[in-house]
Amino acid sequence: MTLKIGVIGTGMIGRDHTRRIQQVLAGVEVTALSDVNLDSARAVQADLCPDAQVFETGQDLIASDTVDAVLVCSWGATHEEYVLAAIAAGKPCFCEKPLATTAEGAKRIVDAEVAHGSRLVQVGFMRRYDVGYVALKKVVDSQIGAPIMVHAAHRNPTVPEQYVTPMAIHDTLIHEIDVFRWLLDDDYVSARVTFPRTCAASHAKLRDPQIVTLKTAKGTVINTEIFVNCKYGYDIQCQVVGEEGIASLPEPIAITKRLNATLQNEILTDWKDRFVDSYDVELTDFIKAATAGTAAGPSSWDGYMAAVTSDACVTAQEDEGALVEISYPARPALYN
Amino acid sequence: MTLKIGVIGTGMIGRDHTRRIQQVLAGVEVTALSDVNLDSARAVQADLCPDAQVFETGQDLIASDTVDAVLVCSWGATHEEYVLAAIAAGKPCFCEKPLATTAEGAKRIVDAEVAHGSRLVQVGFMRRYDVGYVALKKVVDSQIGAPIMVHAAHRNPTVPEQYVTPMAIHDTLIHEIDVFRWLLDDDYVSARVTFPRTCAASHAKLRDPQIVTLKTAKGTVINTEIFVNCKYGYDIQCQVVGEEGIASLPEPIAITKRLNATLQNEILTDWKDRFVDSYDVELTDFIKAATAGTAAGPSSWDGYMAAVTSDACVTAQEDEGALVEISYPARPALYN
Amino acid sequence: MTLKIGVIGTGMIGRDHTRRIQQVLAGVEVTALSDVNLDSARAVQADLCPDAQVFETGQDLIASDTVDAVLVCSWGATHEEYVLAAIAAGKPCFCEKPLATTAEGAKRIVDAEVAHGSRLVQVGFMRRYDVGYVALKKVVDSQIGAPIMVHAAHRNPTVPEQYVTPMAIHDTLIHEIDVFRWLLDDDYVSARVTFPRTCAASHAKLRDPQIVTLKTAKGTVINTEIFVNCKYGYDIQCQVVGEEGIASLPEPIAITKRLNATLQNEILTDWKDRFVDSYDVELTDFIKAATAGTAAGPSSWDGYMAAVTSDACVTAQEDEGALVEISYPARPALYN
Amino acid sequence: MTLKIGVIGTGMIGRDHTRRIQQVLAGVEVTALSDVNLDSARAVQADLCPDAQVFETGQDLIASDTVDAVLVCSWGATHEEYVLAAIAAGKPCFCEKPLATTAEGAKRIVDAEVAHGSRLVQVGFMRRYDVGYVALKKVVDSQIGAPIMVHAAHRNPTVPEQYVTPMAIHDTLIHEIDVFRWLLDDDYVSARVTFPRTCAASHAKLRDPQIVTLKTAKGTVINTEIFVNCKYGYDIQCQVVGEEGIASLPEPIAITKRLNATLQNEILTDWKDRFVDSYDVELTDFIKAATAGTAAGPSSWDGYMAAVTSDACVTAQEDEGALVEISYPARPALYN
Structure with a gap:
């Protein structure tokens, strides 16, 4: 069974995670991409995942049936809304740091996840890996x-x-x-x-x-x-x-x-060389948990704290x- | 495109490579297994690759259309015949050490590969990775x-x-x-x-x-x-x-x-802990080359030498x- | 020319400095000893410097013509008075830490040395060596x-x-x-x-x-x-x-x-093993300066600071x- | 009691040992010098030991009543004769390496020392210190x-x-x-x-x-x-x-x-910096043994071997x- 991932934000880190999913890790594929700059999303599609669909908005991507789990790699100020949308959709979500640009924003995510009743969010604190x-x-x-x-x-x-x-x-x-x-x-x-x-x-x-x-x-x-x-x-x-x-x-x-x-x-x-190997490991942990419909590793609470x-x-x-x-x-x- | 691998020999190392292919590495799956002990092959199938087919002999596995490339992980004395068969079939072949139990045997593999005209064999000298x-x-x-x-x-x-x-x-x-x-x-x-x-x-x-x-x-x-x-x-x-x-x-x-x-x-x-990470890397190298129909890394000549x-x-x-x-x-x- | 040293205080550190002077370092000898416990002084005399004279008080020792320079190794509360006496006698003086038990006491030594017009005091901060x-x-x-x-x-x-x-x-x-x-x-x-x-x-x-x-x-x-x-x-x-x-x-x-x-x-x-070699070096520095009638290394000012x-x-x-x-x-x- | 040392050979190492004896080590002084170049001996005398006597030959130095023990620091080819003379005189002798330029020469020293009946020779293998x-x-x-x-x-x-x-x-x-x-x-x-x-x-x-x-x-x-x-x-x-x-x-x-x-x-x-501290220690060992009329450390036998x-x-x-x-x-x- 292959986990279908949607990637929101196809800048440096979004592109790199897409490469990782397509070329390095087992049991996973990128099926959807979106970016505020659609050309960026299409370039990543062309280079790394020709079978993926490019969505006009992150919200559309999250809502799509072709997406089991979401990677939020967009500009920090947009993280909160996408993570909240993923929780609302009940889809596991890996969010690059920061979880939100304010403690209040992070707290809203915690509250939403608690209301949902089970973990869905992993924050990209890769050093733990x-x-x-x-x-x-x-x-x-x-x-x-x-x-x-x-x-x-x-x-x-x-x-x-x-x-x-x-x-x-x-x-x-x-x-x-x-x-x-x-x-x-x-x-x-x-x-x-x-x-x-x-x-x-x-x-x-x-x-x-x-x-x-x-x-x-x-x-x-x-x-x-x-x-x-x-x-x-x-x-x-x-x-x-x-x-x-x-x-x-x-x-x-x-x-x-x-x-x-x-x-x-x-x-x-x-700095990019220092923890480069840990990105593979953190995503492997995300994939394993997301395949089971949940999340592990650094949590929303950790992001809030x-x-x-x-x-x-x-x-x-x-x-x-x-x-x-x-x-x-x-x-x-x-x-x- | 997913590379279809047949694994000959499902003892400790064959099982471990199967796990690696199924659970860790991208772009590859184990589609065929064989072992002199069929129960061993069936146990690995059950645990790790239920969709794979178990073959009675390594030769049958090599010949199968469901196999793009071969991993030889059987008892050392059988390596030579399987590698020669893979070369004869024109299929990329990763062979655990030794390539053959005698220098003469290794030389026969070299000669067969030279006659074939392009590299097909990678020997499992993992330290290079x-x-x-x-x-x-x-x-x-x-x-x-x-x-x-x-x-x-x-x-x-x-x-x-x-x-x-x-x-x-x-x-x-x-x-x-x-x-x-x-x-x-x-x-x-x-x-x-x-x-x-x-x-x-x-x-x-x-x-x-x-x-x-x-x-x-x-x-x-x-x-x-x-x-x-x-x-x-x-x-x-x-x-x-x-x-x-x-x-x-x-x-x-x-x-x-x-x-x-x-x-x-x-x-x-x-000793199993010392070079454990290099097994992933050597197989990644094999998969990349085998997907292109050839082999890289330690060669038959290296095995002969x-x-x-x-x-x-x-x-x-x-x-x-x-x-x-x-x-x-x-x-x-x-x-x- | 041999520098004649009087040692005030023959406890652990005083005995050890006496041994160092008598058995390790060139150009120096212990000619006088005193201790609040006269038996202690006599024991060190017997063991290490039979030709030395035992004085009833540190003040007598400092005043003696047989003493060119003074080592103050007595109980901390007595340091100030002996160092002041050595300065008054114009004799170079090595004082184990503390220079005085209060900042005011240390300042009195600084003032006396400044009034004397040239350095006479080295404090036993051996780490510098x-x-x-x-x-x-x-x-x-x-x-x-x-x-x-x-x-x-x-x-x-x-x-x-x-x-x-x-x-x-x-x-x-x-x-x-x-x-x-x-x-x-x-x-x-x-x-x-x-x-x-x-x-x-x-x-x-x-x-x-x-x-x-x-x-x-x-x-x-x-x-x-x-x-x-x-x-x-x-x-x-x-x-x-x-x-x-x-x-x-x-x-x-x-x-x-x-x-x-x-x-x-x-x-x-x-701790006694950590800087053991530096005691030889600090005393060598003292002996060299004292032979020239002055002092080097950690000063009264350093002791005051x-x-x-x-x-x-x-x-x-x-x-x-x-x-x-x-x-x-x-x-x-x-x-x- | 001060050990009186005669130094034969006042080149680099002879001068350095003289400095060590005069300025660093306790219980010892250089009382005699000789060198094939008398000006060299006189220069060391002037710089380091004005009270020492300069001898025309090493043999004269060894024979002198003012010499308790001998340091042989001359050209290697002359070591054997001086060490043999020191043994004949019953005086402890520190000899820089080589003990002799041939194994036969070293064996003659061993034989002489054995005939003497107690150790008199230390060879300058400083690494042991x-x-x-x-x-x-x-x-x-x-x-x-x-x-x-x-x-x-x-x-x-x-x-x-x-x-x-x-x-x-x-x-x-x-x-x-x-x-x-x-x-x-x-x-x-x-x-x-x-x-x-x-x-x-x-x-x-x-x-x-x-x-x-x-x-x-x-x-x-x-x-x-x-x-x-x-x-x-x-x-x-x-x-x-x-x-x-x-x-x-x-x-x-x-x-x-x-x-x-x-x-x-x-x-x-x-290389001169690598074992510089060990020279002090080897001479200290020599001085201690020589003061007791014997020798310790690397022996003639070690030099022969x-x-x-x-x-x-x-x-x-x-x-x-x-x-x-x-x-x-x-x-x-x-x-x-």
């Missing part, structure tokens, strides 16, 4: 005692001019926000931001680097350095300190060389050094 | 100057009683024999074996460890330690020394822990310290 | 651009019952406080303390772990984890993030082993999350 | 089971034109020859040399790299790569494979940097691939 984080979680859960602290870093060699201070939260830290909730099986209660002097390579509208301190309900303190003009590479670091010991996220596989008086490994410079936490972190950026409390309603039983 | 070796080859080809030496090790924690000295070549070193030819783009000219004292954990019919020294046509010297009672883990090491520098095969991804006064990573103990080299290494084992020359006919143009 | 920190400083000064952040940790496997929360500053962080000023060539302007939940292994009067955030005059932010019940080992970590790259303090030399399915190095568990910073950190502990400003008078020219 | 090798030996002796194989490398970035093939044994491998006997507590029984193609950077009179295979009396096989035009650095590698696991010589302390898309450590390029083994390795170079047996008389009881 990365082989390194999966191995780290296994060790954190079983070998180092209860976590007490996390030391993390999210570094990018450079960012464009339009990347302003809050984007360090919404576009960058958002991955840590989700993955640490999952890694620690915990929720956040407060955020604080500390700014060192801004680095010389930054620009007027960006304070970079910054250190975000999150505290969890269980009392774990997480310090994450965000440094998006670090120059040397794209580098994701995470070390969990537990009652009995410490575990660290592994470095990506690299060849150790002895060359030019230097013992050396390459460090990646492009990420939105609430991001908002608190941005508030903390605006009031450097202040402790910003993070509050949210009780977790619906659907997400336990 | 391992992410570590692929990265190593890229560095060896471009960054460390021409290779001069290789230091390698193939270690296994323990082996059963029936594992005798020549199996260290046929079952163990065989992987290094193929992967170093590919890594160095070179051929072997001689072999020598040195035996240290046999370790206490070995048994009467096995001299373990041993060091096999291979020299190549370009003058590179490769020392490979084979130690199959090393106790501590399954460990594959490879370091290439070039004119300008040195490159090493990476360790498998592992979590670094600080625990119990020890900075530590796990080492694998089961591995057989010739293995024979020389066993001779070298029998005459410790002696230099055994390795000779073979000119490489047919088909394999350039 | 550790081969790892020295190598790190060289890289920080020349290769990674201006520092922006430091991520550090000071971990101890366990502490006794009498170790209470402020001791995490006075006895533990004190080393980081001094060594980071030197490493960064910078001064502190504020401190903040964050407490994760206290670990299960701690006791009622100790909040452990804690994270101390120091900000410097140049805008560098330093996060140091202090965790003195970490169980797994004595572990000092320090990573400096600069404009161009990152440099890390090396791990102590250790043998990498492959054993029991584990790739592993030993981690030290006893450490005291001021420690006081601020303890205040920050008492008011978790609050930003505590650190202020101090202008640096006297003597210390530039 | 290197912190890395000492730590490795401790692990090899206690944690990895009985050794079975050693994989080693001795690499130099480049060598001058006058460095010809046999010097790879006499000047380079000589260190491994001694240190592995000590590390394994074993003796050699055979040598074999394998030459890969010579690297492009070598010259007409040097076959480089080469692999020397030594087998020991206990059956351990040691493969050492010698590569003196490796370009990338001065690099000493040693991995011991035992019955239970593997232990490796640590890399020298280095700062790990993240810089320019590269995770990197410096590799040394100058190194000479015998070197000769066998050079013979093995001249007959590539041949197994050259290594024989020697029974070890005198003095050296047990």
Whole structure:
């Protein structure tokens, strides 16, 4: 039995997921495409799935009988309406981040899914599927005692001019926000931001680097350095300190060389290479659950919690050094 | 278009490849199965591919119109006849190692494929598809100057009683024999074996460890330690020394822990875990080529060369310290 | 010419420095000893320096013509008076930490030394002489651009019952406080303390772990984890993030082993082993300067700044999350 | 009590040992110097030990009442006569390598020392005092089971034109020859040399790299790569494979940097930096034993065994691939 997928949004990530479904993964095919730019949808159709149908709107695509499940890869501001439509249609839906552009929007999705009564939505937090984080979680859960602290870093060699201070939260830290909730099986209660002097390579509208301190309900303190003009590479670091010991996220596989008086490994410079393998795994998880009419992995609730936490972190950026409390309603039983 | 695969031999590896084709990889399905034990074939059919047909013999399977390409996963002694039959039928054929149980048998396959005029056979040397070796080859080809030496090790924690000295070549070193030819783009000219004292954990019919020294046509010297009672883990090491520098095969991804006064990573103990990801990649390569009616990756010639080299290494084992020359006919143009 | 040293305080560290002077280092001898417990002084005399004279008081020792330079290794509360006496006598003086038990006391020493007009005092901050920190400083000064952040940790496997929360500053962080000023060539302007939940292994009067955030005059932010019940080992970590790259303090030399399915190095568990080699180097530096009638290395000013910073950190502990400003008078020219 | 040392030969190493004795080590002074070039001796006297006496000949120096113990740092061809004279005078003698330029010469020293009846000679094999090798030996002796194989490398970035093939044994491998006997507590029984193609950077009179295979009396096989035009650095590698696991010589302390898309450590390029700390330790050992009228550490017998083994390795170079047996008389009881 082959799962029939409709892809809304055929930009970079939509095209890449379409390729993945058509050429890499078993038991699935793209039967429908739509994009605000119809030519884009038709180009993907021509290149990757000639048998798919191109729809004028995402809503039409969701409604079509030829679609079992939906991938929302369109512009962020449109995510909420498509996800709500998919829930209304009772169709499993994979939504790229953000689930919605506001916490309120994400909450409306949670409410709709709860009203539906079973999970239909997976959010595209791919790090949970990365082989390194999966191995780290296994060790954190079983070998180092209860976590007490996390030391993390999210570094990018450079960012464009339009990347302003809050984007360090919404576009960058958002991955840590989700993955640490999952890694620690915990929720956040407060955020604080500390700014060192801004680095010389930054620009007027960006304070970079910054250190975000999150505290969890269980009392774990997480310090994450965000440094998006670090120059040397794209580098994701995470070390969990537990009652009995410490575990660290592994470095990506690299060849150790002895060359030019230097013992050396390459460090990646492009974020797209860092978690590239995890996209296959997250979609495999989606396909498996969607074939059974449901969803697994990062949920609407996770998307909502990420939105609430991001908002608190941005508030903390605006009031450097202040402790910003993070509050949210009780977790619906659907997400336990 | 979906490639229809017939699987001959439904033991451990045949079953696993069937699962891979049915559940993991795109554009392919298992349409036919056979096994000397028909119950085994029917069990795999029931579990993994209910629409597939079970054939009484591999020859019938190969001949069937429902089969575009063949996977030979049966007992080693039967490989030659099935591969020859697939070539005779003009169907792409993936053959698990060994290609044949003798160099002469492998040579007959080479001759048949050359007579056919285009490649149809891929041999299951999966290491060429391992992410570590692929990265190593890229560095060896471009960054460390021409290779001069290789230091390698193939270690296994323990082996059963029936594992005798020549199996260290046929079952163990065989992987290094193929992967170093590919890594160095070179051929072997001689072999020598040195035996240290046999370790206490070995048994009467096995001299373990041993060091096999291979020299190549370009003058590179490769020392490979084979130690199959090393106790501590399954460990594959490879370091290439070039004119300008040195490159090493990476360790498998592992979590670094600080625990119990020890900075530590796990080492694998089961060989099946070491190259598990490369099976998906080698079959993907086979599927892509077979869909186009041909074969890529490790060829019949590579299988033949591995057989010739293995024979020389066993001779070298029998005459410790002696230099055994390795000779073979000119490489047919088909394999350039 | 041999430098004649008087050692005040013959407990563990005083005895060890006496051994070092008598048996390891060139150009120096212990000619005088004193201790509040005369039997202790006589025992060290008998064991290590039979030709030395035992004095009833530190003041007598300092005044003696047989003493060119003084080592103050007595109980911390007595340091100030002995150092002041040595300055009054115009004799070079090496003082184990703390220089004084209060910032005011340390300031009195600074004032006395400034009044004297040249340096006479070296404080026993031995980390500045550790081969790892020295190598790190060289890289920080020349290769990674201006520092922006430091991520550090000071971990101890366990502490006794009498170790209470402020001791995490006075006895533990004190080393980081001094060594980071030197490493960064910078001064502190504020401190903040964050407490994760206290670990299960701690006791009622100790909040452990804690994270101390120091900000410097140049805008560098330093996060140091202090965790003195970490169980797994004595572990000092320090990573400096600069404009161009990152440099890390090396791990102590250790043998990498492959054993029991584990790739592993030993981690030290006893703090006394971690910087043991640096004691020889710091005393060599003292001897060289003292032979010329002066002092080098960590100064009275450094001891005073450490005291001021420690006081601020303890205040920050008492008011978790609050930003505590650190202020101090202008640096006297003597210390530039 | 101060040990009075006479230094014969005031070239680079003689001057450096004099500096070490005068300025670094306790309980010792240089009281006498001699050199075939008297101006050299006088220059060292002026710079480092104005109270020392300059002797016209090494023999006069040895005979002087002002000399308790002798350091032989002169040209290799003169070592034998000075060591024999020191033994005749009953004075402890530290001799830089080689102990003698022939195995016969070394044997004459052994015989003289045995006739004397107690140890007087220490040979300057400093690696036995290197912190890395000492730590490795401790692990090899206690944690990895009985050794079975050693994989080693001795690499130099480049060598001058006058460095010809046999010097790879006499000047380079000589260190491994001694240190592995000590590390394994074993003796050699055979040598074999394998030459890969010579690297492009070598010259007409040097076959480089080469692999020397030594087998020991206990059956351990040691493969050492010698590569003196490796370009990338001065690099000493040693991995011991035992019955239970593997232990490796640590890399020298280095700062790990993240810089320019590269995770990197410096590799040394100058051999003089690699074991620099071990010279202090070996002389400390000599001073301690000599003060007691005897010698410790590497013995005349070790120097003789190194000479015998070197000769066998050079013979093995001249007959590539041949197994050259290594024989020697029974070890005198003095050296047990």
